[in-house]
Amino acid sequence: xxxxxxxxxxxxxxxxxxxxxxxxxxxxxxxxxxxxxxxxxxxxxxxxxxxxxxxxxxxxxxxxxxxxxxxxxxxxxxxxxxxxxxxxxxxxxxxxxxxxxxxxxxxxxxxxxxxxxxxxxxxxxxxxxxxxxxxxxxxxxxxxxxxxxxxxxxxxxxxxxxxxxxxxxxxxxxxxxxxxxxxxxxxxxxxxxxxxxxxxxxxxxxxxxxxxxxxxxxxxxxxxxxxxxxxxxxxxxxxxxxxxxxxxxxxxxxxxxxxxxxxxxxxxxxxxxxxxxxxxxxxxxxxxxxxxxxxxxxxxxxxxxxxxxxxxxxxxxxxxxxxxxxxxxxxxxxxxxxxxxxxxxxxxxxxxxxxxxxxxxxxxxxxxxxxxxxxxxxxxxxxxxxx
Numbered sequence: 001x002x003x004x005x006x007x008x009x010x011x012x013x014x015x016x017x018x019x020x021x022x023x024x025x026x027x028x029x030x031x032x033x034x035x036x037x038x039x040x041x042x043x044x045x046x047x048x049x050x051x052x053x054x055x056x057x058x059x060x061x062x063x064x065x066x067x068x069x070x071x072x073x074x075x076x077x078x079x080x081x082x083x084x085x086x087x088x089x090x091x092x093x094x095x096x097x098x099x100x101x102x103x104x105x106x107x108x109x110x111x112x113x114x115x116x117x118x119x120x121x122x123x124x125x126x127x128x129x130x131x132x133x134x135x136x137x138x139x140x141x142x143x144x145x146x147x148x149x150x151x152x153x154x155x156x157x158x159x160x161x162x163x164x165x166x167x168x169x170x171x172x173x174x175x176x177x178x179x180x181x182x183x184x185x186x187x188x189x190x191x192x193x194x195x196x197x198x199x200x201x202x203x204x205x206x207x208x209x210x211x212x213x214x215x216x217x218x219x220x221x222x223x224x225x226x227x228x229x230x231x232x233x234x235x236x237x238x239x240x241x242x243x244x245x246x247x248x249x250x251x252x253x254x255x256x257x258x259x260x261x262x263x264x265x266x267x268x269x270x271x272x273x274x275x276x277x278x279x280x281x282x283x284x285x286x287x288x289x290x291x292x293x294x295x296x297x298x299x300x301x302x303x304x305x306x307x308x309x310x311x312x313x314x315x316x317x318x319x320x321x322x323x324x325x326x327x328x329x330x331x332x333x334x335x336x337x338x339x340x341x342x343x344x345x346x347x348x349x350x351x352x353x354x355x356x357x358x359x360x361x362x363x364x365x366x367x368x369x370x371x372x373x374x375x376x377x378x379x380x381x382x383x384x385x386x387x
Contacts (some may be wrong), residue, residue: 006320007366011205011359012154012182012299013324017248018207018360024251025209028244036241037230046243053250057214060253061199062190066218069233070246074181074202075103076226077215080236081177081198082107082148084223086116089144093117095137096148097129097160098342101179104148105338121149125344127158127289131165138172145172150179151199152187155339155355156289157299159187166195175221181205181213185256186296187264197221203245207360208252212245256360267358268297274356274367275300281375286349288340298358303340303349307378308385312354315377321370324355 008016028049034042036050054068061068071077082104086094096108098120112118121134129149139145147169152159162178169176177198180189185206191199199216203209217223217236229238256263278285288301304312309325316323325337336351345353356370 004320005369006322007369008322009356009358009362009366009370010322010324011362012157012355012357014204014210015207015359016361017204017209018252018255020255021203021208021248021252025244025248028247032243034243036243037232046241049243050241050246053246056250057201057253058216060189060257061216062188063192063199063216065192066216066221067234067236069215069217069236070241071213071215071237072211072242074179074200074205074213075101077200077202077213078103078148078177078179079107080215080223080226081200082146083111083226084236085144085146085175085177085198085221086111087224088222089146092144092146093119093139094146094148095119095121095134095174097121097123097134097150099123099127099129099153099155099339100148100150101154101181104150104179108148117143123342126292127153127156127339127343128292129160129165131161131168134165135168135172138168138174142173145174146177146198147174148177148179150181151183151189152180152296153289153339154179154182155337155353156292156301156343157182157296157357158289158292159183159294159296161293162194162196169197170195182296182299185253185260186298188260191216203249203252206252206256208249209245212242212249214249259360263360264297267362270358270362270364270367271297271300273364274358274370275302277367277371278302278374281371282378286345288343288345288353298362300356301340301353302356303345303353304378305348305352307348307352307381309352309354311381311385312377315381316374319373319377321373324357325353 034046036047108118119137175197179200181202197218202213225236227238284305286303337353340353341350
């Protein structure tokens with residue numbers, strides 16, 4: 001029996017590990033297994049590997065004035081930024097956009113439940129934050145304020161106007177945090193030039209291993225740790241560092257940034273071919289974020305009317321096509337997207353959103369296969385709902 005073709009278009013959820021990352025990690029899973037906090041040669045070699053990886057990653061971020069704090073995930077990095085700021089500044093204010101990652105949303109919900117001043121900035125229909133409305137939310141009493149707006153959205157790929165937002169935050173003496181988990185390795189990140197204070201990152205979204213993330217912290221920014229213990233990571237994240245994961249993270253960053261320009265062109269062309277093909281065969285679909293000034297080159301989010309969403313996703317999976325209904329960090333359930341709803345979509349357009357995200361392993365023949373099976377599945381589900 002011939003093996004069914006498999007097409008993975010869920011790179012926004014996670015990615016296959018890059019060969020460069022796996023190769024770099026191997027020695028630290030075997031011979032070089034030391035604890036970076038140990039003073040003997042094994043420890044020194046591990047510590048040197050961590051610091052080399054840290055320097056390489058900071059350079060790739062265009063970040064000189066600050067620290068890179070390794071965490072266990074991008075979600076932890078977001079939580080460290082938001083909760084660490086609030087704990088350091090009791091009586092302050094946190095402003096987030098309405099389309100943030102659940103790590104930011106749930107952190108701010110917890111803060112609000114405890115009486116902390118939390119405010120939510122709306123986004124425009126195109127998916128970019130409304131800067132004028134956000135400016136109106138900034139306190140004018142001099143309180144410490146954190147503004148949290150993700151660099152690129154994890155469901156639509158819409159890129160936010162970070163430079164303009166950073167300028168606004170500087171004018172109003174607010175600290176700016178951005179979740180750059182999806183942006184890293186997809187677009188150039190010039191952190192210092194842009195003027196961002198806190199940047200959350202994750203390894204497994206660009207070909208690195210799962211279980212390692214990082215938070216860039218600009219020099220003057222002060223946070224309280226979430227994890228206490230031996231004082232690793234400048235006292236902001238205690239616990240023995242994941243040496244192999246950190247080394248693999250740096251290798252994945254290096255690989256993705258070295259081919260950034262070529263991959264941007266290649267993935268944009270594949271995404272546009274996918275979008276044009278689906279528009280031709282599925283009249284009535286809407287590209288969520290399609291009117292935004294900038295989107296990530298690898299992401300396409302469409303709303304498909306008159307379908308059973310779970311039925312379509314299941315049928316696609318049976319045909320070997322792996323896509324998502326939204327963020328993979330929402331427990332694996334099929335729920336209406338808070339991102340699409342925040343953009344003003346209602347009814348079926350909000351509840352029937354499908355995310356297709358491409359990556360370094362996606363090929364033209366994968367896109368053609370999806371264009372062949374996707375319309376047939378939608379038609380079948382419409383004709384025979386519940387089958």
